[in-house]
Structure formats: structure tokens, C-alpha cells
Amino acid sequence: MGLFGRRGVEIKTPEQIAVMREAGLVVARTLQAVREAVAPGVSTAELDSLAHDTIRAHGATSNFLGYGAGSGVQGFPGVICTSVNDEVVHGIPGPRVLRDGDVVSIDCGAIVDGWHGDSAITVAVGEAAPELTELIRVTEQAMLQGIAAARPGGRVTDIGHAVQTYVESQGSYGIVEGYTGHGIGTAMHQAPDVPNVGPAGRGPKLVPGIALAVEPMITLGGAATRTLxxxxxxVTTDGSWAAHFEHTFALTEDGPVVLTALG
Known part of the structure; x- marks a missing residue:
């Protein structure tokens, strides 16, 4: 198990990060398979079944399936979240059939030897409107800008500041604040929270061995949300469509290393 530093932040050894990379690769390969299957006429349940089979084929287990169960609360029923159009995050796979012009955000996680990976992509279904393809581009680039801002000696809010600065430079978008990125390691969700807005230079210190998931959620309208x-x-309160991207990265002496990318 990783050692916990100040504020309960888990610090990993290089060997533990290597196992997290294995989990991250399972997630990356699963998302690749699901991305290739996205098409008009495909149901979100079919995407979930494909993800389930892919995770299992790589010798891993899902960290989404059953998540949150207990005290009378139903655990999450899928191995991926499939959030379509105005659904921001945590969409449940089911009979919904994707249509040409939709956008679907797919969030996926996996566990290898007790260590977690977590990543998300947003995919256009068929031919999406230009403003939607631009929303997808801005959201993915905002995630990458946030990861690039993580440097040894910095602070967690440096990441959110970079996300916000980039998004605001690209036009008028809503940045969802009620849901954040997070620490990750021996559990999928750990300290610290990683906000997508705010001033730099605050929060826990960024040190080698920390692993974080950065996940901006950006909308074409307002940032307010509600839960179904x-x-x-x-979903967005105003019905505007949304995009969501996420990568897990580990911080080294030389900077961030993405654990959930194929390359």
C-alpha cells in the first residue's frame, strides 16, 4: 500500500505506479474498443457489454460496477458511465440507442492487483454539429493543459487554474464546478479533490509519487447541474450539451506521466 502523507494524500513508489500503469492500459484499451463501437443505432447497454468483456479479457476487474452500494443505496449498475448529450456524468448504460449527431461521454475504470485506473472520453456519434466537435476539442485540450500544469513543488489548484484559463480563452463555455477530479491509487476516489476552476497556488503540495485524475466537464451553456x-x-439544468474528458497521471521528478493513455 502507498504511504499517506500530509492531508491523507497517498504517495506511491515507482513500483506501485508501474502497476497503476497496467490498470491504466486496461482502461485505455477498453475505451479504444468502445470508441470504435460508437455509431448510430448502437445502444449504451451494448457499449457496456463490450467494456465488460474487454476489462475481463485483460485480467482486470471493474471499479465502477457496484460502486457506491451500501446502506440501502444501489451500486452503479454498469462498468462504464454513458452520458449522452445534456448528461454530464454518471449516465447509466441501458436501452438508449445512439443517434446521428449525438455526443456520448464514456467514463471507465479498472483495477489490477488492487491499484486503480480511471479515464473518460467524449465521442461524436456520426456527424455532429461543428459547435459540438469544438466543445469536445476544447474539453480534451483543457484536460491536457491541466495535467501539464502539475509540477513538483506546485499546488493542486494549479491544475484547475490551467483548466479554467484555457477554457475561458476559447469562448463562452460552462465549467462544471460541483464535480471534480480526485486522487487515485488503492481506491478510485481519494484525497485530494482536483477542481477545474480557481486560483493557482493553493491546496496540497504536488510531490513525486502523487497520482491524480484530472477531469474537466464543460458545457455549451450554463454550469449548473441536477441529478435525475x-x-x-x-444533467445540465439548462439542457445544454456537455463533454467530459479524464486521464489518470502520476507525478515524477520530471513532471507528469499519463497512466491511462495508449502511447
Whole structure:
């Protein structure tokens, strides 16, 4: 198990990060398979089944399936979240059939030898409107800008500041604040929270061995959200469409190393 430093932040050894990379590769390969399967006429349940089979084929287990169960609360019923159009995050896979012009955000996680990986992508279904393809580009680039801002000796809010600065430089978008990135390691969600907005230079110190998931959620309209009656699916209050990207990275002496990328 990793050692916990100040504020309960888990610090990993290089060997532990190597296992997290294995989990990250399972997630990356699963998302690649699901991305290739996205098409008009495909249901989100079919995407979930494909993800389930891919995770299992790589000798890993899902950290989404059953997440949150206990005290009378139903655990999450899928191995991926499939959030379509105005659904921001935590969409439940089911009979919904994707249509040409939709966008679907796919969030996926996996566990290898007790260590977690977590990543998300947003995919256009068929031919999406130009403003949607631009939303997808801005959201992915904002995530990458946030990761690049993580340097030894910095602070966690440097990441959110970079995300916000980039998004605001690209036009008028909503940046969802109620859901954040997070620490990750022996559990999928750990300290610290990694916000997508705010001033730099605050929060826990960034040190080699820390692993974080950075995940901006950006909308074409307002940033306000609400949760549907299924207790999981988060949608925009104004009905505007959203995009979501996420990578897990580990910080080294030389800077961040993404653990959930194929390359």
C-alpha cells in the first residue's frame, strides 16, 4: 500500500505506479474498443457489454460496477458511465440507442492487483454539429493543459487554474464546478479533490509519487447541474450539451506521466 502523507494524500513508489500503469492500459484499451463501437443505432447497454468483456479479457476487474452500494443505496449498475448529450456524468448504460449527431461521454475504470485506473472520453456519434466537435476539442485540450500544469513543488489548484484559463480563452463555455477530479491509487476516489476552476497556488503540495485524475466537464451553456431520479445521472439544468474528458497521471521528478493513455 502507498504511504499517506500530509492531508491523507497517498504517495506511491515507482513500483506501485508501474502497476497503476497496467490498470491504466486496461482502461485505455477498453475505451479504444468502445470508441470504435460508437455509431448510430448502437445502444449504451451494448457499449457496456463490450467494456465488460474487454476489462475481463485483460485480467482486470471493474471499479465502477457496484460502486457506491451500501446502506440501502444501489451500486452503479454498469462498468462504464454513458452520458449522452445534456448528461454530464454518471449516465447509466441501458436501452438508449445512439443517434446521428449525438455526443456520448464514456467514463471507465479498472483495477489490477488492487491499484486503480480511471479515464473518460467524449465521442461524436456520426456527424455532429461543428459547435459540438469544438466543445469536445476544447474539453480534451483543457484536460491536457491541466495535467501539464502539475509540477513538483506546485499546488493542486494549479491544475484547475490551467483548466479554467484555457477554457475561458476559447469562448463562452460552462465549467462544471460541483464535480471534480480526485486522487487515485488503492481506491478510485481519494484525497485530494482536483477542481477545474480557481486560483493557482493553493491546496496540497504536488510531490513525486502523487497520482491524480484530472477531469474537466464543460458545457455549451450554463454550469449548473441536477441529478435525475435514478440517483446517478447528472444533467445540465439548462439542457445544454456537455463533454467530459479524464486521464489518470502520476507525478515524477520530471513532471507528469499519463497512466491511462495508449502511447
Amino acid at each position: 431520479d435514478d440517483d446517478w445521472t447528472v
